[in-house]
Structures are given as structure tokens and as C-alpha cells.
Amino acid sequence: MSHEPIDARDLDRLVREHLPAAVRFATRLTGHTQAAEDIVQEALLRVARKYETFRGESSFRTWLFQIIVNVFRDQPHRPPEGALEPGVSDAVPDTTASALMAEELSRAIADQVSQLPPRQREVMVLTTYEELSITAVATLLETTEQNVHALLHVARRRLREELSELLLEKP
Amino acid sequence: MSDDHQSPPGKSDPLDELLSRAKWPEPTPSQMARLEAAWDHCRPAARPESRPEPLPEPSRRLRFSAFSGIAAGVVAATVLAGLVIGNALLRQPDVANDVPVLVKETLERRLPVVEPPVIEPSVIEPSVPVLDDRISRPPTWLELALLRVAEQRASRLRQWRETDPLERALTRLVGDPHVDISELVPPPDDVDRFVERIIAELPRSRGQRRMALARLLTTIEPPDSLPALLSLWSDPATRELVEPTVVRLADLETLTSLLRSRLTFADRVRLLAAIVSRPEIEAHKLLVAAAMEPQTRPAALAVARKTSPPTELLFAALADENANVRVAAALLLGVHRDPQVTDGLIEIARKTPARSEPWIALMQRDDAAARRIIEEARRHPQIMVSVNSAEATRQMMMHPVRVGVPL
Numbered sequence: 001m002s003h004e005p006i007d008a009r010d011l012d013r014l015v016r017e018h019l020p021a022a023v024r025f026a027t028r029l030t031g032h033t034q035a036a037e038d039i040v041q042e043a044l045l046r047v048a049r050k051y052e053t054f055r056g057e058s059s060f061r062t063w064l065f066q067i068i069v070n071v072f073r074d075q076p077h078r079p080p081e082g083a084l085e086p087g088v089s090d091a092v093p094d095t096t097a098s099a100l101m102a103e104e105l106s107r108a109i110a111d112q113v114s115q116l117p118p119r120q121r122e123v124m125v126l127t128t129y130e131e132l133s134i135t136a137v138a139t140l141l142e143t144t145e146q147n148v149h150a151l152l153h154v155a156r157r158r159l160r161e162e163l164s165e166l167l168l169e170k171p
Numbered sequence: 172m173s174d175d176h177q178s179p180p181g182k183s184d185p186l187d188e189l190l191s192r193a194k195w196p197e198p199t200p201s202q203m204a205r206l207e208a209a210w211d212h213c214r215p216a217a218r219p220e221s222r223p224e225p226l227p228e229p230s231r232r233l234r235f236s237a238f239s240g241i242a243a244g245v246v247a248a249t250v251l252a253g254l255v256i257g258n259a260l261l262r263q264p265d266v267a268n269d270v271p272v273l274v275k276e277t278l279e280r281r282l283p284v285v286e287p288p289v290i291e292p293s294v295i296e297p298s299v300p301v302l303d304d305r306i307s308r309p310p311t312w313l314e315l316a317l318l319r320v321a322e323q324r325a326s327r328l329r330q331w332r333e334t335d336p337l338e339r340a341l342t343r344l345v346g347d348p349h350v351d352i353s354e355l356v357p358p359p360d361d362v363d364r365f366v367e368r369i370i371a372e373l374p375r376s377r378g379q380r381r382m383a384l385a386r387l388l389t390t391i392e393p394p395d396s397l398p399a400l401l402s403l404w405s406d407p408a409t410r411e412l413v414e415p416t417v418v419r420l421a422d423l424e425t426l427t428s429l430l431r432s433r434l435t436f437a438d439r440v441r442l443l444a445a446i447v448s449r450p451e452i453e454a455h456k457l458l459v460a461a462a463m464e465p466q467t468r469p470a471a472l473a474v475a476r477k478t479s480p481p482t483e484l485l486f487a488a489l490a491d492e493n494a495n496v497r498v499a500a501a502l503l504l505g506v507h508r509d510p511q512v513t514d515g516l517i518e519i520a521r522k523t524p525a526r527s528e529p530w531i532a533l534m535q536r537d538d539a540a541a542r543r544i545i546e547e548a549r550r551h552p553q554i555m556v557s558v559n560s561a562e563a564t565r566q567m568m569m570h571p572v573r574v575g576v577p578l
Contacts, residue, residue, distance in 0.1 A: 008214070008215045008216065011214070011215065012210075012214055015210055015214070016207070016210070019203065019206060019207065019210070020198055020203065023198040023202065023203070023206065024195065024197070024198065027195045027196060027198070028195050031195075033196050033198075033199075033202065037202055037205065037206065040206055041205075041206060041209050044206065044209055044210050044213060044214075045213050048210075048213040048214050048215055051215065101313075101314070101317040102192075102313070102317070103194070104317060104320055104321065105192060105313070105316055105317050105320055106192050106193060106194035107194060108320045108323075108324075109189060109190065109192055109193040109194075110193040110194055110195045113190070113193055114195075128187075128190055129193075156186060159186065159190065160186050163186070163189055165316075165319045165323070166189060166316040166319055166320065
């Protein structure tokens with residue numbers, strides 16, 4: 001593991017490589033594409049300002065996500081937390097009824113996750129959707145593993161309650 | 172991962188299965204382009220390269236090969252150039268083919284004007300999907316979950332409409348225009364938020380909803396709502412409703428600019444009448460100013476005829492040092508309904524017969540005393556000149572020549 005400061009050229013390559021993942025992460029945190037873009041833009045500024053502090057102790061992705069979480073926490077006026085706006089995609093949409101209904105369900109679940117209280121949301125998104133280990137999440141959020149476990153437990157219990165009507169036993 | 176799973180070990184937690192279905196919007200190409208541009212703008216510059224290593228000394232053989240190649244190229248280029256130039260000099264110009272052919276395309280007819288579709292912003296009711304009862308099997312877990320999602324959304328929307336103060340107020344106003352609107356206004360602590368919502372809703376509202384929002388705004392009359400009220404005033408559908416509030420809240424400068432905007436005669440008369448009903452004296456001076464301008468003069472005279480403004484103000488304006496003000500005041504006094512105005516004008520005319528303004532006013536008056544004094548003045552050769560000049564001025568003011576309009 002390198003402990004040398006990163007080169008500007010390498011930084012450029014790494015940022016471009018991880019930019020789509022960063023935007024997805026910010027979208028899951030905020031539940032809003034515009035807010036996600038604002039957060040990532042601010043995060044890029046911070047990356048440019050303090051890239052020399054990155055010495056490879058963690059992966060670049062983890063370091064970048066840590067900056068995004070800090071920006072997310074620093075937001076003074078979070079956008080109103082409501083239903084996600086419909087996504088815009090280049091994919092050819094499948095307009096069959098079942099596909100539309102499945103899409104509706106997927107958005108509803110994403111909606112619930114993005115409306116969790118901020119700390120629970122961070123832990124939920126990082127573990128379930130970014131697939132980081134508890135240890136990695138604890139390092140990223142600068143907290144203890146016990147705290148991450150506790151937040152995850154509370155977040156899941158809350159989601160279980162919010163989504164209880166959807167949680168039916170399969171026939 | 173199931174940190175708190177309630178299912179037996181070895182069996183997957185339904186919550187995890189549900190959470191795995193969550194889907195967020197993907198980053199769009201335009202979003203990524205903006206972020207990449209932002210990164211290009213702020214990224215640190217690469218450090219300058221270290222001094223480059225000198226190129227290796229080419230071998231003798233390579234140098235000779237390079238030289239001979241270059242020489243061959245120069246010779247070939249010279250020969251080719253000679254051929255091209257010689258050919259050009261020897262070739263006879265083809266006059267017939269030198270004439271350019273003009274291709275002219277004209278449109279046979281104009282392209283049809285396509286009006287953009289009018290989008291009616293409204294709260295869209297989510298459609299609740301209905302299970303097709305021709306399906307012979309019971310609904311799956313997923314289908315039931317989807318139905319519940321749609322029902323939850325519809326129920327949340329209904330609940331919001333029933334509990335949100337603005338939506339409740341609008342529903343009642345649209346349903347019954349005669350409802351006591353003061354009942355719909357929230358308590359003072361919540362009024363600011365209520366007004367913010369009204370102002371935010373206005374740009375995208377239409378029809379009855381817009382009228383209802385305007386009614387609420389004019390009932391509350393928040394002091395900083397003037398921009399919203401002015402936008403409602405500029406809409407003919409809501410102008411009359413909000414005009415009294417606009418006249419109360421706006422300053423005279425704003426009201427003057429509204430008077431000069433494109434209005435019908437009736438609208439201008441109504442607005443000017445509302446303005447001069449304000450208590451400050453400057454509001455009546457605005458009436459004189461309106462009488463000075465050809466665009467607003469007819470409305471000013473109509474308002475003076477209808478509302479009988481303070482005569483002392485008009486008589487004071489009759490003595491103003493500005494000739495245009497004096498003439499405007501004369502026209503307004505001419506249509507004033509107070510019969511004592513004639514006596515005042517006759518007195519001034521007798522004292523200062525050379526002044527044209529009192530004669531202008533008397534010519535506008537429709538009473539016997541005014542007609543008598545004018546007849547008397549016409550018989551005096553010295554005063555007749557002033558009277559005739561007054562008549563010419565009055566005709567010019569009452570029937571101004573408009574450029575571009577055929578006589």
C-alpha cells in the first residue's frame with residue numbers, strides 16, 4: 001500500500017473512473033438527482049483542494065465517498081425529502097404493464113431508503129448498496145463498528161415497518 | 172446481509188429481497204458532462220515534465236537515408252508543381268461552363284404554425300391499477316405489493332389534500348366561491364408559510380385555482396407580495412380582482428407605469444379612478460399628469476367627470492408655471508360636475524382675459540353662464556384673439572393628431 005501523495009495525473013484518472021459511482025452514491029443518499037449533482041460538484045472541489053492528503057491508506061473510492069458523506073452532512077438546506085423524481089435513462093423503456101408496476105415498486109422502495117434519517121441512511125446505503133463491510137463503513141464514517149451495527153439495526157427495523165404492507169409471505 | 176433478520180437461519184430475509192429491488196435514477200449524460208466540466212475546471216494541473224532526455228544521435232546511415240528521402244521528395248514536388256501550372260496555362264477557359272447556375276428554391280407556401288401544446292399543470296391523480304379478473308390464478312406476492320404501493324400513494328395524496336391548509340382552502344374556494352374567505356386564512360403564526368406557498372403555486376396555476384389563489388392573496392395582503400400581485404394584475408383574467416390591492420400597496424411611480432401600459436379604455440379609467448381615491452394629494456396630481464399625456468388624457472377626463480376631484484387642486488394647477496400643467500388642469504376643470512367651477516373660471520377670465528387656459532376650461536363647460544361669457548369675449552377684438560387661440564389649443568388637445576393614422 002502506497003503512502004506517497006498521489007500524482008495529479010493519477011488523480012484525474014481516478015476521479016473520472018469513479019465519477020459515475022460517486023453520483024450514484026450521492027443520489028442514493030439524497031434521493032434527488034439535482035441535490036446529488038450539487039454534492040458531487042462540491043466534493044470534486046474538495047478533492048482538488050486536498051488530494052495531497054490521500055496517501056493510499058484506504059481505496060480511492062472509500063476516500064472519495066468519505067468526502068461525499070462530509071459534504072452531505074454539511075448541506076445547510078437539504079432539499080425537501082419527498083418522492084423521487086422519475087429517472088431519465090437512455091435505455092429503451094419496457095412499457096409492459098408488469099414492467100411499469102415493477103418500476104413503481106422499485107422507486108417506492110428507493111424512496112423509503114432515501115427518507116431514512118441521515119445517519120441511518122448513510123449506513124444503509126454504504127452497506128446494502130455500496131456493499132462495503134462494516135469495518136470499511138466504520139472507517140469511512142469515522143465511528144466504531146458497534147455504532148454502525150446499531151444504526152443498521154435501527155434503519156432496517158424502520159424500513160421493515162415502513163414497508164410492512166409490501167412484505168408478504170410468498171404464496 | 173441481514174443484521175436483524177427475523178427469519179430462521181439459512182432462510183433469506185424478505186426485507187433484503189425487497190431492498191434489493193430499490194432503484195434510483197441513473198446519472199444522465201448531461202449530468203455527467205456537467206460534472207466532468209466542473210472537474211476540468213477545478214482539477215489540479217499536472218506538474219511540469221522533468222527535462223526531456225536528449226534524442227539519440229542518429230547513425231550515419233540513417234542520416235544519409237533521411238537526406239536522400241527528403242531530396243527525392245523535393246524533386247517530386249517540383250515536377251508535380253510544374254505539370255499543374257503548365258496545364259493551367261495551356262488550358263483554354265470554357266466560357267460557356269463558367270457561368271454559374273443559380274438554383275433558386277422558393278417555398279410554395281408558409282409552413283403551418285404549430286402551437287405548442289398547452290400543459291395544464293395540475294395534481295395528477297395516480298391511477299390505481301385494477302387486477303384483471305380474467306386471470307385464473309391468485310395474484311403473486313409482487314402484484315399485491317404493487318397494488319399496495321399505488322393505494323398508499325393515492326391515500327397519501329388524499330390525506331395531504333385534506334390536511335394541508337392551502338389545499339383545503341383552495342378546494343373550498345373552488346367548490347363554493349361564496350365561502351367566507353376569512354375562515355380559510357391560517358392563524359398569524361402560519362401566515363408567512365401560507366403566503367410563501369401561494370406565491371410558489373401562482374406561476375403554475377390556471378383557471379379557478381388561480382382565481383382562488385389570487386383571492387387568498389388579496390385577502391391577506393402581505394406587504395411583500397407586490398411582485399406576485401403585479402403579475403396577477405398583468406393577467407386580464409385576474410386584473411380586476413387584484414387591482415384594489417395593487418392600488419393600496421404600490422407607490423405612485425409604479426401606478427403611473429401601470430397606467431401607461433397597454434390597457435383598454437375601461438381598464439385605464441377603472442385604475443385611474445382607484446388611484447385618485449387614495450388619500451394623498453399626490454394621487455390627484457397624478458390625474459393632472461394623466462391629462463397631460465395623449466395616451467391617458469381621455470381616461471383622465473372620464474375620471475374627472477365621474478369622481479369630481481378637489482377643485483382647489485385643479486385651480487392651483489391652473490396657475491402652474493408649466494404651460495402643459497395649466498392646459499391639463501383647464502381640461503379637467505372643463506368637465507368637472509361642480510357648477511361653481513364655472514363661476515371661478517369666469518372670475519379668472521375677467522381678471523386675466525389674455526390667458527387662454529380659463530377660456531379652454533369655459534369652452535369645455537356645458538352651461539349657459541359659460542356660453543354667455545364666451546360670446547361676450549368674442550365681441551371684444553383684444554380678447555377674441557385669446558379666445559380663438561384657446562379654441563385651437565382645446566381642439567388640438569381633445570383630438571391629437573396621431574402619426575401614421577390616415578386623416
